[in-house]
Amino acid sequence: MDEKFESYFKAAVSVDNVVFGFDHTGLKVLLIYRGADPYRNCWALPGDLISLDTNLIDSAEKVLQDLTGLEEIYMEQIHTFGKVDRHPYGRVFTVAYFALIKIEDYHLHPSSWAEEAAWFPIGEIPELPFDHNDILAYAKEQLKSKIRRQPIGFELLPKHFTLTELQNLYESILETEFDVRNFRKKILSMDFITDTGLKQTSVTHRPAKLYKYNAKRYSNLINTGFAFDL
């Protein structure tokens, strides 16, 4: 390699994950409490610098797996942030991902980081270090946009869910309201949300039917030119 290239090879690249979760109180984001400099003792997005011998996507997945203990998490790269002064230690580009996890599953597998992580309601995010507030805002917009056109909402719900839960999820993320009858009609007409035959238990009122997402049917539909849009 020519010497003139050397000056370029002095940057670092990190990944930062915006991890979304959902429960009956609404949409939440997983933040970690930093135990090391820079910005020690701050809440921040979970992320890490990338080792030179690790692929980008592997690095993003590893951060999440260390943090949650979960495998097969829905992740998507959303944007790369590269302002010159965004990191105090030097030139650090960060590649942001968003991830959707089922909060229940997360509680089942606490990891070494568990004590230092917490869910924050989307409306109560504190001031974060670096440009993490920007990243989070960007991720939220992406989620709003993606969830309308791709069947990813289910990633935030238990495997079996009620239509009311599904509607609450959409209303919460899209910050809007749907008519109960029309919402159900539309969802069920799409034919890839199927009745499990089961019902809620331990509720103090009429139990709702439990449904599940049928990925196979969805991909069949896609192949016929169908486009999900809510």
Added chain:
Amino acid sequence: MDEKFESYFKAAVSVDNVVFGFDHTGLKVLLIYRGADPYRNCWALPGDLISLDTNLIDSAEKVLQDLTGLEEIYMEQIHTFGKVDRHPYGRVFTVAYFALIKIEDYHLHPSSWAEEAAWFPIGEIPELPFDHNDILAYAKEQLKSKIRRQPIGFELLPKHFTLTELQNLYESILETEFDVRNFRKKILSMDFITDTGLKQTSVTHRPAKLYKYNAKRYSNLINTGFAFDL
């Protein structure tokens, strides 16, 4: 900074631009003929390594401006590629952008690179170095998806265009066909493509009316909750 961080600061980051153009023969991509190593004497996406003192977006814009001489080019970041072995000189992440330019304007401002750049029809792209073929494929998908929901098709057409040209553009990019009457009805009903009062000249048949995109009307519509979708 702690010494343990030093090993991370040895990566380089580049930008690569997928520049789309359109003429009556269809969608085209601008490639450059590399005059320097690595991959000297190959057609490739126009891109460059990022200096440590340059913001990401500025770097992407500079590459395009050097190449085309144009200012105010429509650009959008699409994805970051970071496989370990994608560059022969070391660990290089690349942030890909797509850009839309009016081919006519480009011809008006040849730059220092002009002799080494050429438009390739989207269906006749040669084998490219690095992972540029992957980047291009990704960009093409993004374009297909974006052009349906955002009024960016006009960036590829002259300021004044006919509805037939507009329809050809959409049909070409989306690889589908529209009914002439329905297409025009839909486009014109959106109310932000306005008649200039002008007509084509120098055509050997009935001249078509010339229209233009009205950005102000579009943003007004957006504020009323309107969503473009073709």
Added chain:
DNA sequence: TTAATTATTGTACTTTTTACAATATATTCG
């Protein structure tokens, strides 16, 4: 048995999408 709570379902109306072909306006050529 009644009260309380949430789940579930249908219909008429409006809007949007779709399918489909004849007429209009310009140039070129004989």
Added chain:
DNA sequence: CGAATATATTGTAAAAAGTACAATAATTAA
């Protein structure tokens, strides 16, 4: 100058999708 050629422009009826709206059903708790 008229005919041939080439593309531009326009409407309507039928189907599908979206919207607005409220009564009944199923369960637990008192």
